Amino acid sequence: MADLKDLFTDSLIHSIADRTSQYDPTFNQEVFFACTYTDDWEQLALKQRVRRLSTALHKGINKPYTEALPVIKKTAAHFSGLTGIVFPDFVEQYGLDHWPESVEALAELTAYSTSEFAVRPFLLKDTGRMLAQMKEWTRSDSDHIRRLASEGARPRLPWGQSIPAFKKDPSPLLPLLEPLLADPSLYVRKSVANHLNDISKTHPDYVIQWVQDRHGQHAHTDWILRHASRTLLKQGNTEVLQLFGYPDAAEAVVQTFSLESDSICVGESLVFSADLYSTIDLKVRVEYAIDYMKKSGRPSRKVFHLADTHLTGGEAKTFSRSQSFRNMTTRTHYEGEHAVSILINGMEKARRFFHLNGTMKEKEIRGET
Structure with a gap:
C-alpha cells in the first residue's frame, strides 16, 4: 500500500x-x-x-x-x-x-x-x-x-x-x-x-x-x-x-460453527461458516468478533458486521466469511491463540479457537513445513 x-x-x-x-x-x-x-x-x-x-x-x-x-x-x-x-x-x-x-x-x-x-x-x-x-x-x-x-x-x-x-x-x-x-x-x-x-x-x-x-x-x-x-x-x-428493532436473541442459536482450518499463517485468511437457527421469527444483527493476540500477549477484540437479516422460525440460515490476516499499516498480527465468535443482537452465541502462526516463509526457515 x-x-x-x-x-x-x-x-x-x-x-x-x-x-x-x-x-x-x-x-x-x-x-x-x-x-x-x-x-x-x-x-x-x-x-x-x-x-x-x-x-x-x-x-x-x-x-x-x-x-x-x-x-x-x-x-x-x-x-x-x-x-x-x-x-x-x-x-x-x-x-x-x-x-x-x-x-x-x-x-x-x-x-x-x-x-x-x-x-x-x-x-x-x-x-x-x-x-x-x-x-x-x-x-x-x-x-x-x-x-x-x-x-x-x-x-x-x-x-x-x-x-x-x-x-x-x-x-x-x-x-x-x-x-x-x-x-x-x-x-x-x-x-x-x-x-x-x-x-x-x-x-x-x-x-x-x-x-x-x-x-x-x-x-x-x-x-x-x-x-x-x-x-x-x-x-x-x-x-x-x-x-433499532433488534429484540432479545434468547431464541436464536448457532447450530453449527466450523472453521476451514484451526491453524493458519500470517498472510492467509481464516475461513468460517455458521448455521443460525431461531424458534421464532426474529430480526437479527449478526456479527463476528476476532480476539486478536497483541504484542503484549493479551487478547484484543474487534467486532465485524456480518449481516442484518431476519431468521424465520424453524428454519436455519447459513453465513460464511473469509477474514484476512495479512499485515497492514494499521494492523500487525502476532502469533498465538486467537478466537472467533458469532454474535446475534449483541449476544455471543458460539466461539472457536484457532492458532495463528508466522508467515509461510518464517515456517520454512524454522523447518516447520
Missing part, C-alpha cells in the same frame, strides 16, 4: 510553485524549493510535509499575511484532495491573528480540499466565537461549508488537533448538528454521523437520547442516527439494539 506522504511528488511540488508564480510574479521559487527540500524531506510524514510546504509558501511569497492570502486562495483552486490541505494549513499557521479574513478563507478553501484540520486552532483560540461562526456555516448553500461545520468540530477527528474540552463535554456541539440532521447531502450526513459516533464513545447517553427523540422523523435523519450508533451497536448496547 502506497504511503500517503508520497502524494507530494516532485511534479506536484513544482506545480504548486508554478501556479503560485502565476498569481504572484515576485514569488521566489528558489527559496520555496530550498525550504521544502531539506535533508529530512524523505522522512517527513503526510502532515509534516503539508506543514513544510505551507511554510515554504510563506517564505517564497514573503509578504504580510493579508497580502499573501489572495495568492494562496487563487493557487488553491487548482489543487484538490489531500494535497490541497497545504493551503488551509497556511491559514492555520499564519492567520490566527487575522480572524475575519482567515475564517472567510477557510470557508472558501474547504471546497477545494478540506479546512477541517485548519479550523481546529481557531476553535482552541476562541471556542465560543468559532462555534458561532460554524453555526452560521450550517446555513450555507455549499455542502462543503456545511460539512466543515460538523467535521471541523468533531471530538475525535482523525489527524486533527485534539480539543480536550469537546471530549469532556460535547454539549456545545449539539447545536451545530441539529440543523444538519436531515441534510440533503450525503457528504454532510456522513460527517454528522461520524461526529455523533465520536460523541457516543464518551457520552453515549447523548446519542441514545437523540435516537429516542428523533428516529422516524425523516429518512435522512434515520440514516444518520443508524450510522452514528455503530459503535454502540458493536458494543451490544441493549437499549440501542432495541431502539
Whole structure:
C-alpha cells in the first residue's frame, strides 16, 4: 500500500510553485524549493510535509499575511484532495491573528480540499466565537461549508488537533448538528454521523437520547442516527439494539460453527461458516468478533458486521466469511491463540479457537513445513 506522504511528488511540488508564480510574479521559487527540500524531506510524514510546504509558501511569497492570502486562495483552486490541505494549513499557521479574513478563507478553501484540520486552532483560540461562526456555516448553500461545520468540530477527528474540552463535554456541539440532521447531502450526513459516533464513545447517553427523540422523523435523519450508533451497536448496547428493532436473541442459536482450518499463517485468511437457527421469527444483527493476540500477549477484540437479516422460525440460515490476516499499516498480527465468535443482537452465541502462526516463509526457515 502506497504511503500517503508520497502524494507530494516532485511534479506536484513544482506545480504548486508554478501556479503560485502565476498569481504572484515576485514569488521566489528558489527559496520555496530550498525550504521544502531539506535533508529530512524523505522522512517527513503526510502532515509534516503539508506543514513544510505551507511554510515554504510563506517564505517564497514573503509578504504580510493579508497580502499573501489572495495568492494562496487563487493557487488553491487548482489543487484538490489531500494535497490541497497545504493551503488551509497556511491559514492555520499564519492567520490566527487575522480572524475575519482567515475564517472567510477557510470557508472558501474547504471546497477545494478540506479546512477541517485548519479550523481546529481557531476553535482552541476562541471556542465560543468559532462555534458561532460554524453555526452560521450550517446555513450555507455549499455542502462543503456545511460539512466543515460538523467535521471541523468533531471530538475525535482523525489527524486533527485534539480539543480536550469537546471530549469532556460535547454539549456545545449539539447545536451545530441539529440543523444538519436531515441534510440533503450525503457528504454532510456522513460527517454528522461520524461526529455523533465520536460523541457516543464518551457520552453515549447523548446519542441514545437523540435516537429516542428523533428516529422516524425523516429518512435522512434515520440514516444518520443508524450510522452514528455503530459503535454502540458493536458494543451490544441493549437499549440501542432495541431502539433499532433488534429484540432479545434468547431464541436464536448457532447450530453449527466450523472453521476451514484451526491453524493458519500470517498472510492467509481464516475461513468460517455458521448455521443460525431461531424458534421464532426474529430480526437479527449478526456479527463476528476476532480476539486478536497483541504484542503484549493479551487478547484484543474487534467486532465485524456480518449481516442484518431476519431468521424465520424453524428454519436455519447459513453465513460464511473469509477474514484476512495479512499485515497492514494499521494492523500487525502476532502469533498465538486467537478466537472467533458469532454474535446475534449483541449476544455471543458460539466461539472457536484457532492458532495463528508466522508467515509461510518464517515456517520454512524454522523447518516447520
